Each structure stands twice: as structure tokens, then as C-alpha cells.
Amino acid sequence: MERGSRAPPHVAVMPSPGMGHLIPLSELAKLLVLRHGFTATFIVFSDFSDNAQTAFLDSLPSGFSYVVLPPLPLDDVPPDAHVETRLSIMVERSVPHVRDVLRSLRRTTRLAAYVIDLFCVETLPVAKELGVPHYLLFTTSFMVLSLLLHLPALDQATSCEYRDLPEPVVLPGCVPLRGEDLVHPMQDRTDDAYRCMLNIARRIREVDGILVNSFVDLEPAAYAALKEAEPEVGRPNVHAIGPVIHRGSHGGAKGKECLRWLDEQPPGSVLFVSFGSRGTLSTEQIQELAWGLEASGRQFLWVVRCPSDRVASGAFFHLQGPDDPLRYLPEGFLERTRGAGLLVPLWAPQVEVLAHAATGGFLTHCGWNSLLESFVHGVPMIAWPLYAEQRTNAVMIADGLGVALRPKTAADGSGLVRREEVAEVARELMEREAGRKAREKAGELKQAAAQAVAGRDGSSCKALAEVAQYWKDNA
Ligand code: UDP
Ligand code: UDP
Numbered sequence: 001m002e003r004g005s006r007a008p009p010h011v012a013v014m015p016s017p018g019m020g021h022l023i024p025l026s027e028l029a030k031l032l033v034l035r036h037g038f039t040a041t042f043i044v045f046s047d048f049s050d051n052a053q054t055a056f057l058d059s060l061p062s063g064f065s066y067v068v069l070p071p072l073p074l075d076d077v078p079p080d081a082h083v084e085t086r087l088s089i090m091v092e093r094s095v096p097h098v099r100d101v102l103r104s105l106r107r108t109t110r111l112a113a114y115v116i117d118l119f120c121v122e123t124l125p126v127a128k129e130l131g132v133p134h135y136l137l138f139t140t141s142f143m144v145l146s147l148l149l150h151l152p153a154l155d156q157a158t159s160c161e162y163r164d165l166p167e168p169v170v171l172p173g174c175v176p177l178r179g180e181d182l183v184h185p186m187q188d189r190t191d192d193a194y195r196c197m198l199n200i201a202r203r204i205r206e207v208d209g210i211l212v213n214s215f216v217d218l219e220p221a222a223y224a225a226l227k228e229a230e231p232e233v234g235r236p237n238v239h240a241i242g243p244v245i246h247r248g249s250h251g252g253a254k255g256k257e258c259l260r261w262l263d264e265q266p267p268g269s270v271l272f273v274s275f276g277s278r279g280t281l282s283t284e285q286i287q288e289l290a291w292g293l294e295a296s297g298r299q300f301l302w303v304v305r306c307p308s309d310r311v312a313s314g315a316f317f318h319l320q321g322p323d324d325p326l327r328y329l330p331e332g333f334l335e336r337t338r339g340a341g342l343l344v345p346l347w348a349p350q351v352e353v354l355a356h357a358a359t360g361g362f363l364t365h366c367g368w369n370s371l372l373e374s375f376v377h378g379v380p381m382i383a384w385p386l387y388a389e390q391r392t393n394a395v396m397i398a399d400g401l402g403v404a405l406r407p408k409t410a411a412d413g414s415g416l417v418r419r420e421e422v423a424e425v426a427r428e429l430m431e432r433e434a435g436r437k438a439r440e441k442a443g444e445l446k447q448a449a450a451q452a453v454a455g456r457d458g459s460s461c462k463a464l465a466e467v468a469q470y471w472k473d474n475a
Pocket of ligand 2: 208209237239463466467470
């Protein structure tokens with residue numbers, strides 16, 4: 001295509017490996033293509049162009065194309081290196097290839113912007129060098145963004161591990177955070193993962209702007225504080241463009257079965273239990289959770305996985321083998337809970353489940369996409385954070401927003417949530433006063449989320465339209 005003035009503006013999008021990154025970036029790209037007249041190219045890692053990813057990319061409507069990078073072997077990286085470390089090495093190695101792709105797109109399209117997610121920051125200098133506006137899609141909250149932007153200063157000012165800080169960390173406009181609730185890679189400052197994180201924190205200051213998958217009414221004070229700081233050197237503009245959630249179904253036959261089961265349950269009666277796309281529990285925790293759900297007497301729909309202590313470590317994303325997750329449940333559990341509970345191995349059509357009238361609560365690992373989906377559908381939660389920034393998110397939804405309850409872990413140092421506590425918190429959410437309040441709050445957030453993306457006037461629609469216009473005007 002000639003770079004004529006009538007060519008549509010084009011956006012190059014680079015997600016880091018994994019559907020969890022591809023989905024939010026592709027939802028953003030869909031908005032740019034379908035509403036703002038852009039065309040888009042995805043730049044993806046071949047090492048992860050598995051069937052799911054390829055099928056997903058192939059299913060995108062016209063206006064999209066994708067380029068698969070050549071393989072980037074990691075044979076020389078120690079097999080026990082952290083996910084973050086492996087990821088950052090891979091992205092570093094991709095830089096010359098990304099340069100080639102961007103150069104070629106600049107020749108053949110009206111390239112208006114380059115959009116990445118957090119783990120692709122190492123490729124930013126290429127866009128800078130080629131004079132292409134470069135933006136980050138931040139796929140969690142303003143609170144976590146604020147934490148990341150503060151990290152270099154916090155690092156300078158702190159000599160101990162953050163979890164040993166006597167006082168909570170107070171980010172402007174955010175609920176105070178105890179050191180142990182800071183994001184997972186901040187829990188060990190001697191670790192590679194922490195260094196990667198610090199590098200990312202420094203690097204994100206180089207972007208031209210940050211599109212945040214959150215909305216102003218969800219975090220008004222955190223958003224206002226970041227906006228206020230924009231004139232400071234090294235503070236990129238922030239734009240609230242969410243909630244951008246994946247609405248397509250990906251449930252298959254199993255998915256249909258669980259939606260049919262929900263059809264038979266009374267409104268608001270079912271507790272949905274799910275730990276995201278890759279969350280796993282220990283064998284003992286699975287058992288405690290099972291006993292607790294049974295004892296609660298509540299209806300439940302549980303996406304079950306094999307326990308983490310049985311999954312081969314070293315796998316990039318703890319990919320599961322052919323093992324049957326149901327065999328780790330307590331003896332007789334399936335028979336005893338028949339009718340009251342439905343177990344779905346590995347994957348459920350979560351968005352449809354949350355949208356279903358029978359779903360009255362969500363026990364969640366607090367991944368940001370899960371939380372947004374829950375806000376959109378007005379479902380109150382039980383916060384059960386596992387990794388990444390999930391503990392920070394849990395503090396936000398439980399202490400900040402009051403839309404979730406938080407089970408207590410056992411005082412015996414095991415880190416387990418015991419069966420009695422599971423039963424208690426499930427009943428609390430589904431039948432008692434604390435649950436009623438969380439439900440009310442969830443209803444308010446549902447409205448606010450809908451308003452943010454309503455028509456042309458929703459705050460998030462406007463923000464994205466402004467950014468898109470700016471890109472077009474400057475392409
Ligand atoms: N998801 C799903 N079915 C499942 C588990 C997860 O559809 O059984 C989807 C969920 O709706 C969400 C995404 O996978 O869109 C998980 O993203 P999140 O940010 O919550 O957690 P992550 O998997 O990245 O830890
Ligand atoms: N904008 C952007 N990235 C930038 C600068 C601006 O996305 O690096 C968008 C942003 O939404 C902003 C709008 O364009 O609200 C207008 O930009 P700016 O305030 O820089 O324009 P001016 O007020 O100088 O005309």
C-alpha cells in the first residue's frame with residue numbers, strides 16, 4: 001500500500017507471550033479498527049504461536065494482520081529462571097526483528113502508533129529511533145501504575161525488604177498498602193524478577209502515553225493524582241480507557257454444559273470459583289477449599305485445575321499435562337455435592353458465567369481482567385490473590401472499594417485458608433449483611449462501568465477517541 005494521505009492510519013501492536021496479554025491488546029485494537037478507522041498489525045512471538053494464539057489471531061475481523069517473529073531460543077537461560085527473567089531476555093532478543101517489522105510498516109502503511117504491553121518495554125527505543133509514537137496498554141489498575149511509577153523512588157528510599165517496612169506504603173489517592181501486599185516481584189529485592197520490574201518501572205517513563213484498562217469512576221483519586229503529576233519530567237500522560245473486556249465466548253461443549261446448569265439454578269444463588277487462566281493451588285489447599293465449599297451448603301461452580309505441587313515446575317506458565325484435576329478432590333466429594341455444585345476442569349466461559357443471573361458471587365484470584373469482568377456484571381467477590389499484582393488488587397477491592405470479602409489465612413504459618421474459613425466467607429458473601437453491602441457496591445460499580453464505555457460520551461470512550469485523533473493528526 002502506498003503511503004498516501006487517504007490510507008487509513010495504522011497501529012502496530014506488540015503483546016508479550018500468553019493469551020492473557022494478547023486478549024486485552026486485541027480488544028483495544030478492535031476498538032481502534034472498528035470505531036476509529038485504523039488498520040492494525042500484531043507482532044507476536046513464534047515461541048508462543050500455539051494453536052490457541054494462532055486461531056485467535058486468524059479469527060480477527062478484516063483490518064487486522066499479524067507478523068510472527070523468528071524463533072528466539074532460550075536454551076542458554078537456566079531452566080529455573082523466573083518467568084519475568086525469561087520473558088525479558090526474549091523481548092531483548094526480539095529487538096532487531098521488531099525494528100525490521102516497524103521499518104517495513106512505516107514504508108507500507110500510514111503508521112500512527114506502536115502499542116505494547118508492560119513486558120515489551122525493551123522494544124521502546126526502536127519506536128523512538130524511528131519516530132513512531134509509542135504507547136503502553138497498562139492492563140491493571142491506576143493504583144498498580146502509581147506503584148510502578150513510584151518504584152524507582154521507593155527503591156532509593158528503602159534499605160530493607162518492603163515486607164519489613166514498619167509503615168504501609170501510601171500512594172497518592174490510593175488505599176494504604178502493607179509491604180506484603182505489594183506486587184509479587186517486589187517481595188524479594190535480591191531476585192532477578194525485582195530487577196526486571198525496576199527496569200520496567202524506569203522504562204515506562206519513556207512512553208508517550210499510557211492507556212490504562214481502568215475507568216475514572218472506579219479509581220477517581222488515584223487517577224486524579226496521576227493526572228496532576230503529568231507535567232513532571234518523566235511522567236507520561238495517562239488515559240483511562242476501560243473497562244475493555246473480552247466478550248467473545250470460548251467455552252466449547254463444556255462451557256455450554258455449565259451455562260445450562262446455571263439456567264437451572266435460582267437467581268443469585270451460585271458462587272463461581274475460578275483462579276484465572278493459570279492459577280493453581282496446592283493439593284492441601286484444594287482439599288480445604290473443597291471441604292469448605294461443601295460445608296457452606298451453597299451452590300458453587302468451580303473451575304478445577306491440577307494442584308501446583310503436582311505440576312512440573314520450570315514450564316513457562318505452569319502448563320498442565322493430561323492429568324485429571326478431579327482426582328485431587330476429597331474422596332466422595334463429587335457424589336456428596338452432586339446437584340449443589342458443578343466442577344468444570346480447566347476452563348469455563350467466565351464472562352458468560354459472570355453475566356448469568358444465577359451467579360451471585362465470585363471467588364477470584366484477583367487477576368485484573370477477572371475483576372473488570374466482575375465489575376461489569378455487578379458480581380460481589382471473595383478475594384483470593386495468588387501471584388503477580390493480585391494481592392494489591394485484593395486490597396483495592398476489599399479495603400478500598402468494599403466490593404469483596406477477604407478470607408483469613410490460618411495462624412499456623414501454613415498460608416492455607418482452612419475449610420471453616422472457606423465455609424464462613426462463602427456464607428457471609430452469599431447470605432449475610434457484609435455480602436449484602438458488597439453486592440450493593442457491586443451494583444454501583446456495574447453502573448459506573450457501563451457509563452464509562454457508553455456511547456460517545458462515556459469518559460473512557462472519549463479518552464480513547466482523543467488519543468486516536470491525536471495519532472491520526474500526527475501520522
Ligand atoms: N478465563 C476464562 N475461563 C477460565 C479462566 C479464565 O474465560 O476458566 C478468562 C477470564 O475471563 C479472564 C482471563 O481468562 O478474561 C484471565 O485473566 P485475569 O487477568 O483475570 O487473570 P490471569 O489469567 O492473567 O492471571
Ligand atoms: N494526547 C496523547 N498523547 C500525547 C499527547 C496528547 O494521546 O502524547 C492526546 C490526549 O488525549 C490529549 C489530547 O491528545 O488529551 C490533546 O493533546 P495535548 O493536550 O497535548 O494537545 P494540546 O492541548 O497541546 O493541543
